[in-house]
Amino acid sequence: MAFNGNNLSPNGYPARSAWSSSGRTHGRQKSLGDAFRTIRARNGSMSQNAHEIADALRAPVSPKLVVLCLMWYTSSALTNTSSKSILNAFNMPATLTLIQFAFVSSLCVFLSWLSGIFPVLRTNISALRHPIRQPSREVIMTTLPLAMFQIGGHLLSSTATAKIPVSLVHTIKGLSPLFTVLAYRLIYNIRYPTATYLSLIPLTLGVMLACSSERSYGGQLLGVLEALLATLIFVTQNIFSKKLFNEAAKVESEGGGVQSRKLDKLNLLCYSSGMAFALTMPIWFWTEGITLLKDFLHDGSVDLSELPNSMDHGRLTLEFIFNGIFHFGQNIIAFILLSMVSPVTYSVASLIKRVFVIVMAIIWFRSPTTSVQAVGIALTFLGLYLYDRTSESNKADRTARMMSEPRNGTSLLPLTEVPAQTGRYRASPQLRSGAFQS
Structure with a gap:
């Protein structure tokens, strides 16, 4: 893909659309405070003042990004409700996880092969621009950490889903924005304003209320702990893998050849899932495989749940086929989104996904919605709006994104040292309009 002077961002890097997998997040939008300061500073007409306020109140994300998020939410909701249905009939979480890994890796190879037959797919879909590479030591070493994160996170999630309701699992996963902000504050010393921390309170509280019900969870403490550990693993993966996704986005946007040292997202997803499948096999065989093989050799089939309305x-x-396809869909969309936005913004979008999963589960299982759940959904969207409208949160948010974008061999973090604070660093106050100072 060729770039000219008309598609460069203010910092000299190629501008990218929100639809593209390598797209960047939306730019800085005025807050209400900015709008009122502008109105006070000038003696404009009533229509100009109204226009200024309307610009501050309009949605801070592009419609295309909203559509992409809705696709992610839908595929995730279908995957989660399907997973719970499978585990209700066939309580083998490691088997479910293993099959999901197999579907993701196989569908990556299939789509790459299909794009070779129909070049229009490779032209119009950036994620399919590069074929699956031949295995090499460099490819394996690059994707091995991702595979390890996937094994731990997905195994724990499936095991927790088998023990406790989907709503409780997603309540716990809804804490990911807090963990992400806390990690950046403690590990990288990136400072978010107080308003950002406060805006995460209604977000998290809203998800907890939305996922609550009058049903008792029977003291399934182990399932709760497994869901909590899965959340921590996924948050760590999001922070760690940001550099890989940025490099993959650069490969796709620049149209580099197959011999490029960096991997695109399709190769990252294919190899990380394929390696996760291979590394999960011994775990599956020890925990469930032996039992399933004995059962199959005994009567030629595996035992299923005898509960009413259970599956044959x-x-x-x-x-399983339905689940595997939609699991692949939610994974590749998640990879695209994570390369477009910061880990904190991704965590907030993931939080909204939790609410969407709950709503879909209520419809799927025809569960009545309580007033507490309705209030929780409303609180969550209020928290998201407050987070996006925080006037200074974008500075720290952009700094977090830039951690994994090395430029000309400089530090991964665009930092300004503050000598009076004993080695502490803060996001550069000169970052404006998406342009970073290194």
Whole structure:
């Protein structure tokens, strides 16, 4: 893809659309405070003042990004409700995780092969621009950490889902924005304003209320701990893998050849899932494989749940296929989103996804919605709006994104040292309009 002077961002880097997998997040938008200061500073007409306020109140994300998020939410909701249905009939979480890894890796290879037959796919879809590479030591070493994160996170999530309701699992996963902000504050000393921390309170509280019900969870402490550990693993993965996703986005946007040293997102997803599948096999065989093989050799089939309305073997097979396809969909969309936005913004979008999963589960299982759940959903969206409208949060948010974008061999973090504070660093106050000072 060729770039000219018309598609460069203010900092000299290629500008990218929100639809593209390598797109950047939306630019800085005026807050209400900025709008009122502008109005006070000038003696404009009533229509000019109204226009200024309307600009501050309008949605701070592009419609295309909203559509991409909705696709992510839908595929995630279908995957989670399907996973719970499978585990209700066939309580083998490691088997479910193993099959999901197999589907993701296989579908990556299939789409790469399909794009070779139909070049229009490779032209119009940036994620398919590069074919799957041949295995090499460099490829394996690059994707091995991602595979380890996926193994821990998905195994714990599946095991927790088998023990406790999906709503409780997603309540715990809804704490990811707090963990992310805390990690950046403690590890990288990136300072967010107080308003940002306060805006995360209604977000998290809203998800907790939305996921609550009158049903008792039976003291499934182990399931709660497994969901909490899975959340911590996924937050760590999001922070760690940001550099890989930025490099993948650069490969796709620059149209580099197959011999490029960096991997694009399709290769990252294919190899990390493929390696996760291979490394999960011994775990699966020890925990569930031996039991399943004994059962199959005994009577030629595996035992399923005898609960009313439970699945038979044919429906279970179709459910596994359905689950695997949508699990692949939510993964590749998540990879695209994570390369477009900062880990904190991704965590907030993920938080909204939790609410969407709850709503879909209520419809799927025809569960009545309580007033507490309705209030929780409203609180969550209020918290998201407050977070996006925080006038100074974008500075720290952009600094977090730039941690993994090395330029000309400089530090991964665009920092300004503050000598009076004993080695502490803060986000550069000169960052404006998406342009970073290194």
